[in-house]
Amino acid sequence: xxxxxxxxxxxxxxxxxxxxxxxxxxxxxxxxxxxxxxxxxxxxxxxxxxxxxxxxxxxxxxxxxxxxxxxxxxxxxxxxxxxxxxxxxxxxxxxxxxxxxxxxxxxxxxxxxxxxxxxxxxxxxxxxxxxxxxxxxxxxxxxxxxxxxxxxxxxxxxxxxxxxxxxxxxxxxxxxxxxxxxxxxxxxxxxxxxxxxxxxxxxxxxxxxxxxxxxxxxxxxxxxxxxxxxxxxxxxxxxxxxxxxxxxxxxxxxxxxxxxxxxxxxxxxxxxxxxxxxxxxxxxxxxxxxxxxxxxxxxxxxxxxxxxx
Amino acid sequence: xxxxxxxxxxxxxxxxxxxxxxxxxxxxxxxxxxxxxxxxxxxxxxxxxxxxxxxxxxxxxxxxxxxxxxxxxxxxxxxxxxxxxxxxxxxxxxxxxxxxxxxxxxxxxxxxxxxxxxxxxxxxxxxxxxxxxxxxxxxxxxxxxxxxxxxxxxxxxxxxxxxxxxxxxxxxxxxxxxxxxxxxxxxxxxxxxxxxxxxxxxxxxxxxxxxxxxxxxxxxxxxxxxxxxxxxxxxxxxxxxxxxxxxxxxxxxxxxxxxxxxxxxxxxxxxxxxxxxxxxxxxxxxxxxxxxxxxxxxxxxxxxxxxxx
Numbered sequence: 001x002x003x004x005x006x007x008x009x010x011x012x013x014x015x016x017x018x019x020x021x022x023x024x025x026x027x028x029x030x031x032x033x034x035x036x037x038x039x040x041x042x043x044x045x046x047x048x049x050x051x052x053x054x055x056x057x058x059x060x061x062x063x064x065x066x067x068x069x070x071x072x073x074x075x076x077x078x079x080x081x082x083x084x085x086x087x088x089x090x091x092x093x094x095x096x097x098x099x100x101x102x103x104x105x106x107x108x109x110x111x112x113x114x115x116x117x118x119x120x121x122x123x124x125x126x127x128x129x130x131x132x133x134x135x136x137x138x139x140x141x142x143x144x145x146x147x148x149x150x151x152x153x154x155x156x157x158x159x160x161x162x163x164x165x166x167x168x169x170x171x172x173x174x175x176x177x178x179x180x181x182x183x184x185x186x187x188x189x190x191x192x193x194x195x196x197x198x199x200x201x202x203x204x205x206x207x208x209x210x211x212x213x214x215x216x217x218x219x220x221x222x223x224x225x226x227x228x229x230x231x232x233x234x235x236x237x238x239x240x241x242x243x244x245x246x247x248x249x250x251x252x253x254x255x256x257x258x259x260x261x262x263x264x265x266x267x268x269x270x271x272x273x274x275x276x277x278x279x280x281x282x283x284x285x286x287x288x289x290x291x292x293x294x295x296x297x298x299x300x301x302x303x304x305x306x307x308x309x
Numbered sequence: 310x311x312x313x314x315x316x317x318x319x320x321x322x323x324x325x326x327x328x329x330x331x332x333x334x335x336x337x338x339x340x341x342x343x344x345x346x347x348x349x350x351x352x353x354x355x356x357x358x359x360x361x362x363x364x365x366x367x368x369x370x371x372x373x374x375x376x377x378x379x380x381x382x383x384x385x386x387x388x389x390x391x392x393x394x395x396x397x398x399x400x401x402x403x404x405x406x407x408x409x410x411x412x413x414x415x416x417x418x419x420x421x422x423x424x425x426x427x428x429x430x431x432x433x434x435x436x437x438x439x440x441x442x443x444x445x446x447x448x449x450x451x452x453x454x455x456x457x458x459x460x461x462x463x464x465x466x467x468x469x470x471x472x473x474x475x476x477x478x479x480x481x482x483x484x485x486x487x488x489x490x491x492x493x494x495x496x497x498x499x500x501x502x503x504x505x506x507x508x509x510x511x512x513x514x515x516x517x518x519x520x521x522x523x524x525x526x527x528x529x530x531x532x533x534x535x536x537x538x539x540x541x542x543x544x545x546x547x548x549x550x551x552x553x554x555x556x557x558x559x560x561x562x563x564x565x566x567x568x569x570x571x572x573x574x575x576x577x578x579x580x581x582x583x584x585x586x587x588x589x590x591x592x593x594x595x596x597x598x599x600x601x602x603x604x605x606x607x608x609x610x611x612x613x614x615x616x617x618x
Contacts (some may be wrong), residue, residue: 052420
């Protein structure tokens, strides 16, 4: 079984925007600090971070701001995958030089139906261009969004060519059989398999996986971390069921706007509502429905005052 | 019926790369000059240009190089759509300030299942940020690749809000009924509908559309331009059939590597073979098969010496 050397739960940290749609740095720093206190690792610039709605320079600047604010680099796993390999190299090199614990790398996602050879070359080019022993790549398999899957044979080849550098995967396929196959096939080599949501957390840990990297880590971090830490203890199924119930509320809406609406509501900071196109914030009626449902479920953000900084 | 004010045939100009995978500027300029002599408009930075495998600064520099080399700005329709609206603004502003005849704008293509409201906001934000009366946007509808369609109601709303700026569309859906509907519904307002390939050229022109923006404009430009100019003359169906036969050869392979292989073969400049990941060049066997088939079909690049510059 794999022993995680990194946090078992990561959040793709939401990126707050001002009314002018610029990144809101103070709120971003506050959220990262708050998540760290909850025990969550920081997978900044993920899908739920609206990372692909940020320019490369915005991503570089935001990472610099976090490090400058004293966020521990080892707790960070920035998303650095890009359609253009040149962008992926620049972002990955920057994160690695900062000492980030890893990077989470999408495949290039514009062309569809590309083969493993082309995807291998993309990852290989980044690894060779960055040329830094500290680099730890987590492959990002999210076919429902990227439409470009990362196959088991591709992982096998990357592990063979770049052992130690290709460190793990986030499996957001939603297909448990695939997650289980990744763990079974590559886990014994120390390859860290993170489920793409807490829905599969208990099963992932029981099978020998590393944990989860999950959207709702932004809004339900303490409970997910607790479930991750205590997965062998009595009550695990009940804890998993509780996580599922909270997630189900958010999933009724567009996930990112709904999580941002909850953050705005609980923190009292309306900045959190903003999203960038092509996403659209929840309207007033949707916000009220979401708030009513979360209130009925007893939803709270622990230590929410820290988010008002 | 719409009277095209722009070339009837555009090519998404292929981007050549050196052995080090850097943009090969001399070859790029030569191809653009050659295409212009064939009467083709320059939809640089399209899908077949591997535009999304280029960084923003590479795209800015390449456009500067073309203008600097004396390519007429009015003949250019650079692709400027990006996942990040900030990138789309920068690229669109740059093209517009250069006096480009138009820009071809993908929707943001990372998130799937987004609604028209979010896509409207994306285009509106670019138009408002660029704030230049010269801006002419051609919407890029290519659901097989982008997976983010541009609906008829979205076009209607954009035309209502930004008349004169939203100038046309490239329909690469491959669905003739959709192209016909776009022409019928928006053509009378002067909206220019380009088919996404020459397969639909004759039908598009007969229905009142503007022409086509097509991959094979890179390798079969003169014949496509001839078919476009003479669409009302006798022999139109035979000309269309001839275009289809040439296209069919390339379509047996991965289109971009195959067109690059043909360009390398005919020009004698091996630079043309290179592609960037995630694409992979044709292997030796595929190249020989393609060359044999093209030779059997009598395929030639007219005035090919100009491509050896």
